[in-house]
Amino acid sequence: MKWALVTLFIGCALLATLIGPHWINPFDMSQMEYNILTELRLPRVLFSCVIGAMLGLSGSIYQLTLKNPLADSFTTGAASSSALGAVLAIALGMPVHCVSLLAFITGLAGLTMVYRMSLTQGRINPITMILAGVVMNIVASAIISFAKYYFEDSLNSIVYWLMGGIFMVTLERLAICVVLLVGVLYFLHRNSMKLNILSLDEHSAQSLGINVHRLRSTVFIAATLLVSVAVSFSGIIGFVGLIVPHISRSLFGSDMKHNIFYSSLLGAWLLMASDTIARVIIPGGAELPVGIMTAVFGGAFFFYLLKHRREHFWNG
Template identity: 70%
Template sequence: MRTLSLVLLLLACGGATLAGPQWLNPLELDEVGRGIVTELRLPRVLFAALIGAMLGLSGSVYQLTLKNPLADSFTTGAASSSALGAVLAIALGVPGHGVALCAFATGLGGLGLVYRMSQTRGRINPITMILAGVVMNIVASAIISFSKYYFEDSLNAIVYWLMGGIFLVSWDRLVLCAALLAGVYLFLSRRAQALNLLSLDEASAQSLGVNVKQLRSWAFVLSTLMVSVAVSFSGIIGFVGLIVPHVARSLFGSDMKLNLFYSAVMGSGLLVASDALSRTVIPGGAELPVGIITAILGGGFFFYLLQTRREALWHG
């Protein structure tokens, strides 16, 4: 099944590479067409695949470690707080990867604050966590709005970036995202059994030999790092981390070794398909920010979960 999912992902990437304002026939590519594929579309598709995998993987980890099936980078406030650091860095003219570092710092700080506020007598309250995430989104949005008002010279760049999209692609960013995704995935997959035990109460997991505090801290930091890098490079692309882990859990069960893999693969496929749609949905070559598409899909899925699953959300 893993091989089949990877084959389907490769086929989706191949189709997305040929999709665009001008559809390309792989059997009739001239020199210009090959240049479009190799220099523009292929790097973009690969970047979308990596960003989608990072968001899907982080959502899977958030939902498990926070014991909240509605948790992802968007609902926990990690994405908005990361965006806050990135927006301030863009407005202040911070060069290069400094934007990602600022996004990571504010993202980790925002998620840490949400995590602390959601604890009641040492235990995480899922409802409080979502409310704290909403508050974090509001506060971050307010500061971002102030930045847009105060830094008028950067207004267009900030607004366009906040919509979310695969805009600025470079090979160094591709290498960085690939290395980060591979490192985090290997780290988490080797601890999949311990992560499974985190679904129990903390006392039970501790009695079975899991250092709950250390493992949860590492999971938070690494997941937030992926979110921060993704946000700094592509803006806010919401709900990928909410949709994908649920679908993976429904199809393949709750074993984290499987859920980590399929969340990453399905996150890649979802963002690759959404990005291809964003390049083709508007006639005449105009491009729709991919964050709009994922927000529509994710918002509908979010309402579906709230309406139909409710108390059975976690165990199905």
């Protein structure tokens, strides 16, 4: 099953490189079409896959560590707080590496505040966590709005960036994301058994010698690092981390040894498909920011979860 899905994913990725305002026939390409395929389409598809995998994996980690099925980078305020740092760095004209660093710092600070506000007698309250995430989104959005108002010279780039999109793809950015994703996947795979125990019962995990606080903090930081780097490179792309872990658990179970792989694969698949649709949905060659597409899909999925599983969320 795993290799069949990987093969199907690779086939869809190759097909996505041929789809766009100008469809390319791989068996009859001109030199210009070949350049478009290798220099524009292929790097963009690869970048969308890696960013989608990072967001899908981070959502799976958040839902595990926070024990909230509605947790993802968007609902917990991680994306907006990371975006706050990135927007300030862009507005101040900082170098590219400073954008990612500041996004990580503000993202970790914002998510830590949400995490601490949601603790009730040592346990995470899912309702409080979502409300704290909403408050964090409001505060971050207010500061971002101030930055857009005050730094008028950077307004256009900030607004376009906040919509979320796979733009300004470079080999350096792609390499950074790949290295980070592989490193986090390796760490989570080695600790998958501990994560399975942690997801069931904290007391059992402690009795088995697992340092619950250190493990949770480490994977918490790893997820925020994934989100902050993804946000700093692609803007705010919401709800990928909400949709993907639910689909992964429904189809392949909750074993983290498999869940981390399938969450990454399905996240890559979702964002790649959304970006492909965004390239062709508007006639005439105009592109729709991919963050709009994922927001439509994620909003509908969010309503579905609230309608059909709300009692399990709040009382389960």
